[in-house]
Amino acid sequence: MLEQTKKFNSAIKLYMFQTGTLKTKLKYIKMNQSNEDFEIPVPWFLIKHPHGNVVIDGGIAIEVAIDKHAHWGSVVDAYDPVMTKYENCVEQTKSIGVNVEDVKYLIQSHLHLDHSGGVGRFPNAIHVVQRLEYDYAHNPDWFASPAYIRKDFDKPNIHWKFLNDKKTDFYDLYGDGSIKIIFTPGHSPGHQSILVKLPKSGSILLTIDAAYTLDHWENKCLPGLVTSSTQAAESVKKLRKVAKENKALVVTG
Numbered sequence: 001m002l003e004q005t006k007k008f009n010s011a012i013k014l015y016m017f018q019t020g021t022l023k024t025k026l027k028y029i030k031m032n033q034s035n036e037d038f039e040i041p042v043p044w045f046l047i048k049h050p051h052g053n054v055v056i057d058g059g060i061a062i063e064v065a066i067d068k069h070a071h072w073g074s075v076v077d078a079y080d081p082v083m084t085k086y087e088n089c090v091e092q093t094k095s096i097g098v099n100v101e102d103v104k105y106l107i108q109s110h111l112h113l114d115h116s117g118g119v120g121r122f123p124n125a126i127h128v129v130q131r132l133e134y135d136y137a138h139n140p141d142w143f144a145s146p147a148y149i150r151k152d153f154d155k156p157n158i159h160w161k162f163l164n165d166k167k168t169d170f171y172d173l174y175g176d177g178s179i180k181i182i183f184t185p186g187h188s189p190g191h192q193s194i195l196v197k198l199p200k201s202g203s204i205l206l207t208i209d210a211a212y213t214l215d216h217w218e219n220k221c222l223p224g225l226v227t228s229s230t231q232a233a234e235s236v237k238k239l240r241k242v243a244k245e246n247k248a249l250v251v252t253g
Helices: 002-010 062-066 068-077 089-095 131-138 229-246
Strands: 013-025 037-048 053-056 080-082 103-107 126-130 159-163 179-183 192-198 202-208 249-252
Touching: 013 089, 013 192, 062 068, 068 080, 126 131, 131 159, 179 229, 192 229, 202 229
Parallel strands: 053 103, 103 126, 126 159, 202 249
Antiparallel strands: 013 037, 013 080, 037 053, 179 192, 192 202
């Protein structure tokens, strides 16, 4: 039984990809900072797991690589995507030998335009999102509405699984402790981060946009886009405790 457990654990692998970059201004990444040019990667993740492959976000939608102005509109003036059509999440998934039909879960950290490119691309996937996020994305406040491209996530025949903020906090996806979903609102009302436990590398904390740079993580500034500054600060404090308790490697953004 011990040998079987070792083989099971060793089969869990985490892959990190990026769907191009965003050219923007520093003030849009770090609140109250300068207007200097700033370029950031757009990461997404895939976990190979014996119980089923898991995608975390999907980066930017492939339609942006084809015609960014048609798909994003005036958002491009603030966040200019640099992406080829080969950098989309489907092509990158195939590049490591995983078929899109073989993805069991798609965890949406939130539904902003640079994270929702995977929705509907994996036909058998259960899409895991916070109910708060899903509802807000369909009716956002005016100041947050440019961050949501509704046609990216408002699609037919999507199997959604809704988590319910604090009531489902630290949701254990497979019940084995390898993938836990943490409620971290602030950047958006239903943002969630992910704690992954790997057999050789140990715990990896994917903060996603709860802290999308080390300056956010180290309490030097707030994110450029928040729906609640107080919640954003509290979520970082919460994640710092998680990282310490699990001796986790922290991956921001």
